[in-house]
Amino acid sequence: MGSEITPSTDRVCRRTPVLWCCAFLLILVSILWLPRMTWSALRHWDEAWYAEMSREMIATGDWLTIHWNDAPNFHKPPLAFWGTTIAFLSLGVSEFSARLVSSLCGLGTVLLVTFFIGRNRGVWVGLVAGLILVAIPEFSRYATRGQLEGPITFWITLQLVLFWHALERPGWHWASGAIFGLALMTKGAAGGLAPVVELSYALLARDIRFLKQKEWWLSLALGGLIATPWHLHQWWVHGDIFLRDYFSRHFLQFFSDIYPEVDTPGAPATYYLDFLIRKQPEWGWIAIAAWVGATIVLFRSRNDRLFIFAWCWSTVLPVALSFAWAKWNWYLVPIYPGFAMLISLAGSQVKWFEGSGIRRFALAAGILALVSGSEVLWRPQNRELEGDLRAIGPVIESEIGPTDRVLTLQVRSARKSVYAVTTRYYGRRNVQAIMGIEQLERTAESAGNVVPALVHNDLLNDVRLHGERSRKSDPGYEVEVVATRGNVTLVRLIPGWLADQLNQAARKSAVSR
Numbered sequence: 001m002g003s004e005i006t007p008s009t010d011r012v013c014r015r016t017p018v019l020w021c022c023a024f025l026l027i028l029v030s031i032l033w034l035p036r037m038t039w040s041a042l043r044h045w046d047e048a049w050y051a052e053m054s055r056e057m058i059a060t061g062d063w064l065t066i067h068w069n070d071a072p073n074f075h076k077p078p079l080a081f082w083g084t085t086i087a088f089l090s091l092g093v094s095e096f097s098a099r100l101v102s103s104l105c106g107l108g109t110v111l112l113v114t115f116f117i118g119r120n121r122g123v124w125v126g127l128v129a130g131l132i133l134v135a136i137p138e139f140s141r142y143a144t145r146g147q148l149e150g151p152i153t154f155w156i157t158l159q160l161v162l163f164w165h166a167l168e169r170p171g172w173h174w175a176s177g178a179i180f181g182l183a184l185m186t187k188g189a190a191g192g193l194a195p196v197v198e199l200s201y202a203l204l205a206r207d208i209r210f211l212k213q214k215e216w217w218l219s220l221a222l223g224g225l226i227a228t229p230w231h232l233h234q235w236w237v238h239g240d241i242f243l244r245d246y247f248s249r250h251f252l253q254f255f256s257d258i259y260p261e262v263d264t265p266g267a268p269a270t271y272y273l274d275f276l277i278r279k280q281p282e283w284g285w286i287a288i289a290a291w292v293g294a295t296i297v298l299f300r301s302r303n304d305r306l307f308i309f310a311w312c313w314s315t316v317l318p319v320a321l322s323f324a325w326a327k328w329n330w331y332l333v334p335i336y337p338g339f340a341m342l343i344s345l346a347g348s349q350v351k352w353f354e355g356s357g358i359r360r361f362a363l364a365a366g367i368l369a370l371v372s373g374s375e376v377l378w379r380p381q382n383r384e385l386e387g388d389l390r391a392i393g394p395v396i397e398s399e400i401g402p403t404d405r406v407l408t409l410q411v412r413s414a415r416k417s418v419y420a421v422t423t424r425y426y427g428r429r430n431v432q433a434i435m436g437i438e439q440l441e442r443t444a445e446s447a448g449n450v451v452p453a454l455v456h457n458d459l460l461n462d463v464r465l466h467g468e469r470s471r472k473s474d475p476g477y478e479v480e481v482v483a484t485r486g487n488v489t490l491v492r493l494i495p496g497w498l499a500d501q502l503n504q505a506a507r508k509s510a511v512s513r
Helices: 007-038 047-060 079-091 095-121 123-135 137-143 149-166 172-205 214-238 240-250 271-279 281-300 305-321 329-349 356-378 386-399 420-427 437-446 457-473 496-512
Strands: 405-410 430-435 451-456 477-485 488-495
Touching: 007 095, 007 123, 007 137, 047 079, 047 095, 047 420, 079 095, 079 149, 079 172, 095 123, 095 137, 095 149, 095 329, 123 137, 123 329, 137 149, 137 329, 149 172, 149 305, 149 329, 172 214, 172 305, 172 329, 214 240, 271 281, 271 329, 281 305, 281 329, 305 329, 386 420, 386 451, 386 477, 386 488, 405 420, 405 437, 420 430, 430 437, 437 451, 437 457, 437 477, 437 488, 451 457, 457 477, 457 488, 488 496
Parallel strands: 405 430, 405 451
Antiparallel strands: 451 488, 477 488
16 A cells, blocks of 8 residues: 555656756756857847847836837837846846847747656657757757747747647636737737647647637637737827838738838748758758658657647648748747657657667757757857947947937948947947948938948948049038947048038138147
8 A cells, every 4th residue: 555656646756857857958058058148249130129129118118119219119019028128127238138038938948848748758758859949050049049039939839838738628728828918919920820730730630629618719819808908008109100010010911011112022932941951951951851750650640649739830830931921030930849849759659769769869869959059059149240339339329429320331232231220239329221322422411410320341431432522523521430340430421511611610720829
């Protein structure tokens, strides 16, 4: 009698090894991710953009209407920005604070996948799933950036895990619905990806139990109710401007181009496949081969509903996203937890991985995670100018008046363009992107005062030549160099009429002396 194990004791026995795996992954992820969160400057888009929105939330005191460049910005809901704002207030404004929310969400996703699979299929299978997720370069890369991919992936993963539990216990649908609302408040329409997975699972697994449960339908309504107050407030305060800007970007973007003034055709339906093969071949081919192998195994295990669930998660979402007009590789991040589950479950179905084989599989996944994580860690985060803009930021703040606007010169070559978003974050001044030297010339000539501008060093002579040439027939402008940091130079553009006045005043002063 004394040796009898009760069901609750059995659950504790199965839970303990999984918790040890989660602790191991916590340490591993911290070692791989912490340096990446602190070393590099914020990327010009979207990291610096989102960090600046949170910084301006503090400056304005308005936690409901997001601002960028001192103007309302309706591109995204505020939930993730609230988290970053709290991090700024608690830890100070820094790269680490800007990336903290996303990284914590990424870590939470890894632990959630490990615990979920570990409880359902065994500790080693769960560990493999967690290690594979860490090993995916694109997941680790975007989890450690201050973007919305980390938070939205965590909410979608948590919602789907709760949904799986709700299949047997419908009460969990309420929790899933609450998370659905948080997902909508994090990235708008992208928060609706989880129901797409759920419906595709019902179709493929022929498991329509939840469609007969009123709790599932009410959970969707609950999610909508959670997201509704903020949207109504923005509509009440900003009216049609909010409706046009916010809803066109979040819903019409899926079906059509919302930037008709820009001559950029939508990416082809094969965009994501091309990305894996051409842009990330070192792991893209491995991922494709692993998915094909897992799909073959799935046909032999058609009654494994968890396996089907993971397959829908990792397959249906990229297919759905391929129909959207706007396509970016980071849109795929929410599929990676399902992909990690799919591969670990496929491995557990193969006889080679039974017993000690699954331990070897876990060891191989661990090595892959270390190698891939190291690649993500050591590959330079910054593009050419981001570190230079961080260095020149204090100069802008000290040399340029708080009410002045800084022009940033953009040209066709991305390597020679100065990033307005990063300039705004590090320089703490309003910015205006100027498209081409000709527009810069017109802006300087028509200015009523001295105009500060940031120019790539390779274009500085061209800017000077334009000013000198225009001075021969038009008012033109003169260029005064303020400071140079790396490949970026801060200049003052002095309109010709003002330069003449300053020169006359200087000559009179010299004569009087």
